Amino acid sequence: ETGVTQTPRHLVMGMTNKKSLKCEQHLGHNAMYWYKQSAKKPLELMFVYSLEERVENNSVPSRFSPECPNSSHLFLHLHTLQPEDSALYLCASSQASGHTEAFFGQGTRLTVV
Amino acid sequence: QKEVEQDPGPLSVPEGAIVSLNCTYSNSAFQYFMWYRQYSRKGPELLMYTYSSGNKEDGRFTAQVDKSSKYISLFIRDSQPSDSATYLCAMGGSGTASKLTFGTGTRLQVTL
Numbered sequence: 001e002t003g004v005t006q007t008p009r010h011l012v013m014g015m016t017n018k019k020s021l022k023c024e025q026h027l028g029h030n031a032m033y034w035y036k037q038s039a040k041k042p043l044e045l046m047f048v049y050s051l052e053e054r055v056e057n058n059s060v061p062s063r064f065s066p067e068c069p070n071s072s073h074l075f076l077h078l079h080t081l082q083p084e085d086s087a088l089y090l091c092a093s094s095q096a097s098g099h100t101e102a103f104f105g106q107g108t109r110l111t112v113v
Numbered sequence: 114q115k116e117v118e119q120d121p122g123p124l125s126v127p128e129g130a131i132v133s134l135n136c137t138y139s140n141s142a143f144q145y146f147m148w149y150r151q152y153s154r155k156g157p158e159l160l161m162y163t164y165s166s167g168n169k170e171d172g173r174f175t176a177q178v179d180k181s182s183k184y185i186s187l188f189i190r191d192s193q194p195s196d197s198a199t200y201l202c203a204m205g206g207s208g209t210a211s212k213l214t215f216g217t218g219t220r221l222q223v224t225l
Contacts, residue, residue: 042115090157102213
């Protein structure tokens with residue numbers, strides 16, 4: 001398998017649940033990102049990891065917790081989310097954290113009920 | 114003022130038409146410019162990548178960057194129904210601290 005793979009593709013969770021989103025890249029890239037995409041809004045960068053080290057956290061609420069165990073895998077742990085957190089969560093990777101030519105996964109459509 | 118402005122559309126054109134999609138921006142530090150295509154229920158797919166001002170052509174697609182006007186365009190020639198998607202512009206500066214800034218996306222519908 002090639003490219004950037006995200007699982008699950010769809011997730012419905014209650015506000016008291018804990019769940020995790022998974023991302024895996026097979027491109028040999030050194031940087032990985034989480035983005036949030038909401039209707040009629042630009043993509044919002046949430047977290048940046050470069051060589052497994054978090055280099056950016058864009059004032060994201062603590063109910064979102066990223067984890068990067070190695071340069072190929074990225075997780076987003078979710079707990080006590082709010083309905084307004086419902087969105088498409090996209091993982092991306094690039095050769096370096098300079099963000100040029102980022103390649104995206106298919107996304108996880110999250111619905112918080 | 115938003116850092117990147119993009120008309121959300123929707124833009125509806127007949128098959129075979131030339132499509133022009135545009136973004137304006139305010140940050141003069143941007144040097145890398147990208148266009149992504151996003152089909153419904155899919156992630157964005159990198160379509161075109163340009164550095165600094167100038168034109169770049171790839172098949173039916175041409176990307177133009179005018180840094181003096183802070184304006185970028187994507188032209189699609191001989192548009193096809195399969196081109197129906199949302200087109201996102203994205204741009205970034207240089208250096209490891211830079212990050213991509215995206216437009217809101219323009220939804221394009223190519224009709225038969």
